[in-house]
Amino acid sequence: MAITVRAVARPARTFATQIYLVEVWRGLAVTFRHLFVNLFRHAMKALGIRGFLPGSVTIQYPEDPAVLGKRARTRHRLLKRDDGAPRCTACLLCETICPAKCIRITAENAPDVAVEKRAKTFDIDLGMCVFCGYCVEACPVDAIHMDADDVELSSYSRQDMIWNMPELLGDKTKVPSGPA
Amino acid sequence: MSFAIPLNDVLFTAAKILFAVVGVGLNIAGFLGWVERKQSAVMQDRIGANRASIFGVTLLGLFHPIADAIKLLTKEDFVPKGARGPLHGLAPMISLGCAMFCLAALPYGGAVQFSGRAWDLQPIALSMGVPLVLAALAFGVHGIVMAGYASGSNYGLLGALRGAAQMIAYEVCLASSLAGILFIYGTLDFQEAVLWQASRGLWGIAVQPLAFFLFLTAGAAVTKRAPFDLPEGESEIVGYHIEYSGMKFGMFMMTDFFESIVICGVITALFLGGWAIPGLDLQAMGALGGLLMVASFVGKMMLLLFLLMQLRWTLPRFRFDQLLDLGWKNLLPLSLLNFIATAWVVYLWR
Numbered sequence: 431m432a433i434t435v436r437a438v439a440r441p442a443r444t445f446a447t448q449i450y451l452v453e454v455w456r457g458l459a460v461t462f463r464h465l466f467v468n469l470f471r472h473a474m475k476a477l478g479i480r481g482f483l484p485g486s487v488t489i490q491y492p493e494d495p496a497v498l499g500k501r502a503r504t505r506h507r508l509l510k511r512d513d514g515a516p517r518c519t520a521c522l523l524c525e526t527i528c529p530a531k532c533i534r535i536t537a538e539n540a541p542d543v544a545v546e547k548r549a550k551t552f553d554i555d556l557g558m559c560v561f562c563g564y565c566v567e568a569c570p571v572d573a574i575h576m577d578a579d580d581v582e583l584s585s586y587s588r589q590d591m592i593w594n595m596p597e598l599l600g601d602k603t604k605v606p607s608g609p610a
Numbered sequence: 611m612s613f614a615i616p617l618n619d620v621l622f623t624a625a626k627i628l629f630a631v632v633g634v635g636l637n638i639a640g641f642l643g644w645v646e647r648k649q650s651a652v653m654q655d656r657i658g659a660n661r662a663s664i665f666g667v668t669l670l671g672l673f674h675p676i677a678d679a680i681k682l683l684t685k686e687d688f689v690p691k692g693a694r695g696p697l698h699g700l701a702p703m704i705s706l707g708c709a710m711f712c713l714a715a716l717p718y719g720g721a722v723q724f725s726g727r728a729w730d731l732q733p734i735a736l737s738m739g740v741p742l743v744l745a746a747l748a749f750g751v752h753g754i755v756m757a758g759y760a761s762g763s764n765y766g767l768l769g770a771l772r773g774a775a776q777m778i779a780y781e782v783c784l785a786s787s788l789a790g791i792l793f794i795y796g797t798l799d800f801q802e803a804v805l806w807q808a809s810r811g812l813w814g815i816a817v818q819p820l821a822f823f824l825f826l827t828a829g830a831a832v833t834k835r836a837p838f839d840l841p842e843g844e845s846e847i848v849g850y851h852i853e854y855s856g857m858k859f860g861m862f863m864m865t866d867f868f869e870s871i872v873i874c875g876v877i878t879a880l881f882l883g884g885w886a887i888p889g890l891d892l893q894a895m896g897a898l899g900g901l902l903m904v905a906s907f908v909g910k911m912m913l914l915l916f917l918l919m920q921l922r923w924t925l926p927r928f929r930f931d932q933l934l935d936l937g938w939k940n941l942l943p944l945s946l947l948n949f950i951a952t953a954w955v956v957y958l959w960r
Binding site: 454457458460461462464465468469472485486487488490 | 649653654920923
């Protein structure tokens with residue numbers, strides 16, 4: 431579809447807008463409407479009367495789970511082949527393209543001659559990661575995704591921010607240490 | 611002729627001032643901290659601060675002002691290296707002190723007969739109440755300028771200069787918008803003005819509607835709250851209290867709330883009938899009348915504060931030239947015209 435240009439007329443500065451009082455009144459009408467409608471909805475909820483919309487759109491996060499979009503870019507995840515071996519061939523493209531230099535890979539010979547090479551260790555320092563997603567785009571074998579739907583990544587030490595290969599593969603759960 | 615003042619009069623006056631500053635001032639200021647959060651939240655489809663709890667009871671977030679106070683009191687009182695020592699500490703005291711004086715000069719009630727004598731419910735009864743309150747409000751700007759100057763910070767100084775320019779622009783309108791209605795009342799005493807309205811059953815807002823709006827606008831500007839928060843301008847320069855921490859910063863915050871209360875109190879006294887309730891002769895009702903007077907005055911004041919708070923969360927901040935234009939080119943000529951017209955009408959009427 432061709433790009434079309436729609437000319438939007440500059441709103442005219444009439445006397446009513448210039449003296450500002452009418453606009454103030456209209457603004458107050460909007461905010462007062464929201465105030466009283468929301469107060470009514472809160473009151474209905476407090477009284478236990480159902481059938482009204484919620485009075486706020488707030489998600490009370492630590493109690494209610496965070497709602498992530500379907501395409502949200504979250505923590506990295508390493509994928510496996512059908513036979514259960516990691517897809518990663520240790521080509522180091524992700525490590526090379528990473529602008530934050532947060533990926534460290536050491537390679538070793540793979541027992542499968544068709545693969546030749548595989549990662550011995552694969553560490554991502556999430557404390558340095560900028561979540562740009564370049565590693566996912568660079569990977570030629572679709573071995574790394576950023577769709578673990580995990581955003582609660584904070585920890586008490588910098589060391590705990592480094593995720594190793596079993597943790598990224600999902601073979602081992604990350605066990606965070608407590609406060610120092 | 612005796613100059614001895616009875617001791618119970620002194621005690622009663624002290625109690626009244628304590629009531630005005632602590633009972634009305636500090637309580638409403640704390641309460642406004644909660645209202646500010648909750649009102650803005652509800653009108654923006656949010657929930658607002660609701661986490662502070664005492665043994666799991668949150669009470670709609672009403673404990674947040676208490677948490678604020680504890681936090682401000684226990685924070686480090688940091689004074690930057692470039693600050694000019696005594697002035698830095700004096701500035702918030704001047705700001706808050708002026709606002710506190712204004713609170714004590716408001717007419718919370720008239721004189722009532724109780725247990726054999728007349729009790730005047732106005733903490734500081736002055737025949738020159740209105741100009742004194744306006745003067746004290748204007749003097750409060752010294753605290754701001756002093757704070758900006760003593761901070762040794764360019765942002766602070768910029769905020770202070772903005773504050774000074776804004777105060778000058780709007781103090782003039784503040785006083786001149788009141789000139790007309792004081793001319794009609796024929797007094798500078800708050801109590802007399804309230805009695806004028808109570809005896810005729812006619813509120814000032816009906817006599818001088820234009821002056822009401824002018825004073826409300828200029829008053830909102832004097833309290834330095836949005837949409838007139840140029841001296842603070844927290845999204846651009848942070849303003850005159852940028853180098854303040856702990857309770858000194860808290861005092862500036864409280865000054866803003868106190869000034870809002872004072873402006874609403876002055877509007878209540880001069881335009882909304884003060885402590886009077888239509889259809890009731892409160893002065894003849896003894897102690898109950900006194901209670902009703904204070905309740906009526908504070909109630910009207912709270913309604914006005916609610917309106918100001920709603921305005922504060924509705925309108926965006928003015929640009930500085932727009933602010934000065936509004937003050938000097940619109941409000942001031944209108945208030946002067948209002949005064950001249952009033953003077954002519956009063957002259958022809960007589």
